[in-house]
Amino acid sequence: MFRQLSERFGHPLAMAILTLLGMWLIVMVTLPQLQMIDYSFRPNLLPAQRGGPEDGWTLGNYVTLFDNEIHRAIFFKTLWSSVLVTLLTLVVSYPLAYYLAKVATPRQAALCILLLIIPFWINEILRTYSWFIILAFRGPLNEILLALGLIERPIRFLSGDAGVMVGMVYAYILFMVFPLYNAIESLDDNQIRAARDLGAGSIRTHRRIVIPHAKPGIATGCIMTFMLAAGSYAVPALLGSPGSRWFTQIIYNWFFEGGNWNQGAAYAFLLLVLCIGFMSLVMKFFKVGLGDIAK
């Protein structure tokens, strides 16, 4: 790599680029992570006790999760809800991505993509607050449903998981739509036409032709959405109720309210392992490699 770089940019510049890259990877990525791993395996001690007889390696912080019934329930609920959010986002995004890639004229597609992107120019917290307003007990959605006569009394969207789900599907839809769009767009139109010509209806055409082709895109979108959902803090904090706590909120509490960084670090790593595990499962299920996803 150094040879190629120095041939192109000259020796000093190549050196500088590699040094900066190395610094970035080591100082800003690797070391903090190692520090956190180290934290997670040590007990939470007062500064004076550090390095003393009580200091040492322990699995205690990891065991906490399995001892604490509430935390464990929230951990698995986060897993399950993130899977649901991912599936829901996929279901909402697929028709949209297909429309953008194969049905819409270039003009319509450009307009649609613009409309999709514009809200994302606004901060995620603000966007989430807007859902808070929309879904509120006396908010516009309830008003409209009441006015249409579809419901008799307002619904508490924001108690339970529904509000969190809606907020997350909305927050991460682009991370699903674009990988799907890219994958579907690369499908030769004649493949779809050939399937139709051989007698396939539209459901079968999607099942046998479009979806198999779009598999890497579906996998990428699902992995991204799942990671973002499982690691989301703002949406559950704003749209969730005490009854729908997310695991990230517990991690936050350990760090900033409990002041127990060691415990927080252990929980954070458990969440990371969960995400990596989910990612490998999805990749195995869709039979795609890391290379396909990086495309």
Added chain:
Amino acid sequence: MDGSVKLDEVVMRFGDFTAIERTSLEIASGEFFSFLGPSGCGKTTILNMISGFLTPSDGQVMIGGEPMAGVPVNHRPTAMIFQNLALFPLMTVYENIEFGLEVRGVDKRKRREASERLLALVALEGSGSKLVTELSGGQKQRIAIARALAVEPRVLLLDEPLSALDLKLRQHMRAELKAIQRKTGITFIYITHDQGEALTMSDRVAVMSAGRIQQVTDPMTLYRAPLTGFVASFVGENNRLEVKVVDRQGPRVRLDGGALGPLMGSAGEDVVLANGQAAALYVRPEHLRPVDDGYTGPRLETTIEAVHFEGAWLMLETRLDASGEKLRVQLGSDLAKQAAGMLEPGRQVGFGYDPEEAVVLPDDGSPVVDEATGEVVETSAKGEAEAGGAHVSSA
């Protein structure tokens, strides 16, 4: 099984652009029918109207006597072979061939029997479990044919399917396609810009230009008796000479070639020529032969500019002494041998032709030729009215 196709007064417009002018045409069941024309002439549009991917703006398409209006692509008794074949790359050969049957709910054992039978038909026994990506170009071609035939279409639509193959394979596949068509008795509708393909395989050919069918007839007639200047220039090679009609007796037409002197040609019964009218005389390169001074028939005095030896024949590029126009001459090897001494660049040679083989048509403008490929693209707008007069409604 009636595989006849009828275009009844169909028109196809895209916004302001008329891709297909009002056209009527009947294709008989079991016929090998080709649409021949340069790219953009509308031939693919016609195919798409038959397959159902496009709905005509006016008029209707009938297949087997049944109107197809409102019948979607997946319910039409047609199957298409796409230009890029569009085999399903994620499926095996079996799965590709059986796709149409799977859709129709045929059980697995029957599907496999059908695909084995079709693999035998296209001479690819034993490759059913391969992925289509493992096949060569020619093999993919055959699998595409097998996949389309699997649904037992009444009409098979072929959209320039051979254009991706190299020359040798293409010529081989022509014979094979024709053989398959004979064996199955299915109506084949073939789209191509390659006249070689159209002439060798088809029972009848429709030559198209600018959204209009110029002529529909069998390949031999198409070559010998073109009805429009476009057909004369597009099908085979032709020398075009601008002339004036002197008079006509039956098929024989006496012409005034201006500086070229008196010339002769023949015109079909359908061709209307008035005395004194501007016309074009088409003489094919292979109908010209060197003549000596004693020859009394119509002759063209030329100077040879280049001689190309093509193996079985000799191609001469000459220029007419009187008008400076180019004249191409093709001599068979025996004629070339006889005249060996005279055929050198710079030599002046007179060429004669048999007036029966030279076609006279009303002047409908000189052909527009694609600079890059040298192929005829269109006839110029001049005399569009006459070309319109020759608009064919064939039965």
